[in-house]
Amino acid sequence: MYGTQSKRDIAFELQSQIPILRPSIHARRAHLVVKFQDLYGFTVEGNVDDVNVLNELREKVRQQGRIWWALEASKGANWYLLPSISEGQSLKASLKLSALANAVTLKRLIRKGIPPVLRPKVWFSLSGAAKKKSTVPESYYNDLTKAVDGKVTPATRQIDHDLPRTFPGHPWLDTPEGHAALRRVLVGYSFRDSDVGYCQGLNYVAALLLLVMKTEEDAFWMLAVLLENVLVHDCYTNNLSGCHVEQRVFKDLLAKKCPRIATHLEALDFDVSLVATEWFLCLFSKSLPSETTLRVWDVLFYEGAKVLFHVAMAIFKMREEELLLTYHVGDVINILQRTTHHLFDPEELLTRYGGGNMKVHASGIVSACSLHSNCRHRSTNWNEQLLFSFLGKLEQNSKLN
Numbered sequence: 001m002y003g004t005q006s007k008r009d010i011a012f013e014l015q016s017q018i019p020i021l022r023p024s025i026h027a028r029r030a031h032l033v034v035k036f037q038d039l040y041g042f043t044v045e046g047n048v049d050d051v052n053v054l055n056e057l058r059e060k061v062r063q064q065g066r067i068w069w070a071l072e073a074s075k076g077a078n079w080y081l082l083p084s085i086s087e088g089q090s091l092k093a094s095l096k097l098s099a100l101a102n103a104v105t106l107k108r109l110i111r112k113g114i115p116p117v118l119r120p121k122v123w124f125s126l127s128g129a130a131k132k133k134s135t136v137p138e139s140y141y142n143d144l145t146k147a148v149d150g151k152v153t154p155a156t157r158q159i160d161h162d163l164p165r166t167f168p169g170h171p172w173l174d175t176p177e178g179h180a181a182l183r184r185v186l187v188g189y190s191f192r193d194s195d196v197g198y199c200q201g202l203n204y205v206a207a208l209l210l211l212v213m214k215t216e217e218d219a220f221w222m223l224a225v226l227l228e229n230v231l232v233h234d235c236y237t238n239n240l241s242g243c244h245v246e247q248r249v250f251k252d253l254l255a256k257k258c259p260r261i262a263t264h265l266e267a268l269d270f271d272v273s274l275v276a277t278e279w280f281l282c283l284f285s286k287s288l289p290s291e292t293t294l295r296v297w298d299v300l301f302y303e304g305a306k307v308l309f310h311v312a313m314a315i316f317k318m319r320e321e322e323l324l325l326t327y328h329v330g331d332v333i334n335i336l337q338r339t340t341h342h343l344f345d346p347e348e349l350l351t352r353y354g355g356g357n358m359k360v361h362a363s364g365i366v367s368a369c370s371l372h373s374n375c376r377h378r379s380t381n382w383n384e385q386l387l388f389s390f391l392g393k394l395e396q397n398s399k400l401n
Helices: 007-017 025-031 048-075 097-111 119-126 129-134 140-148 154-165 176-192 202-213 216-230 241-257 259-267 273-281 290-303 306-318 329-341 346-352 362-375 382-400
Strands: 034-037 043-046
Touching: 034 048, 043 048, 048 097, 097 290, 119 129, 119 202, 119 216, 119 290, 129 216, 140 176, 140 216, 154 176, 154 202, 176 202, 176 216, 202 216, 202 290, 216 290, 241 259, 241 273, 241 306, 273 306, 273 329, 290 306, 290 346, 306 329, 306 346
Parallel strands: none
Antiparallel strands: 034 043
16 A cells, blocks of 8 residues: 555645644633733733633723712712711611611622722722821921922832832833832821831832822822721831731631631641732732722722731632642742732622632721730730630621621
8 A cells, every 4th residue: 555655645644644633712812912001001911811801891890980970970979978887876876778778889889899080089088098188287298298308218218229110111100200209109108107117018009009099199198098097007017017917817717718728738838928928018919910909909998908818818719729739839829829910800809709708807807906006015925816816806707797
């Protein structure tokens, strides 16, 4: 047979007998890298499916915007500025039924995302920043920035070092104008609160606040309310005591809520603080895509620091099966970094993995902060006391809710 065929004919015949393996359409789409700018000017790399997810989410944002505008038209421009339900008061004494309905509506709307055009106004009002600003003279920020101009401290030197490393390549932040605005906000706050001064991580937080709030002064007050009222105390002081407590609390929460993951990571000698420290200090601004980060911040400014624990646990939970197959610490880090960098769907983060057993209640955080301020100077084991208080309060709330 082969004697009468040329080598070329033989080659074609053999080739025809070999099955042709072509990658599926989905596989080809997954490997096609697309670069584009998001709503806040950041360059994003993703595949075609990522782009489709973003387009679907932006359509949902437009739909949400129509709901917000309809509510403003029917209830008034500031309908969301409501009195809160105080502990120990009856419902009737605290809120009228209509106000309660507004509160329920607002919570649901915020979890689905605040439209970008309304975000500065809603954040500024609901976070307490507007109230904080109203307690000082109107010229406070301008007077502060003028008073500290030219002063050199360890904090200002570190700020100057970090400015060019804050979101490099961004079309506004990575410019002389952007650096100058970010520097004024950070230096101004370092003099407002000498206990905090400046801590690495705040540069990313303040930079994102500038992009959202549009003005330096509003970004400054958002940073102030965040550090003074929203987050766990002492997260950004010199010894990072609050941050260390957060990591201990998160580690124990992970063991409580996701025991399989926690047991496996412990067997690998993986410390969750290897990834979670940056998550908490930068409030996910370095890890998640900006539009996803801001959806997390929508909830943060309304419901408090519990959302940071919620999101951190959700990231681990959504990759549970993949993490359980790892054998090395590096593999765990790679999986988590790949997950966060391509987490374009905040619904997946805040909703699908946010219910039931994954809930974290704010009162546990509050009790932890209270115990921290009371016992840190009286006991060398205040971290443990703080941790036990948090978990005890969390257990109570899980039974009530």
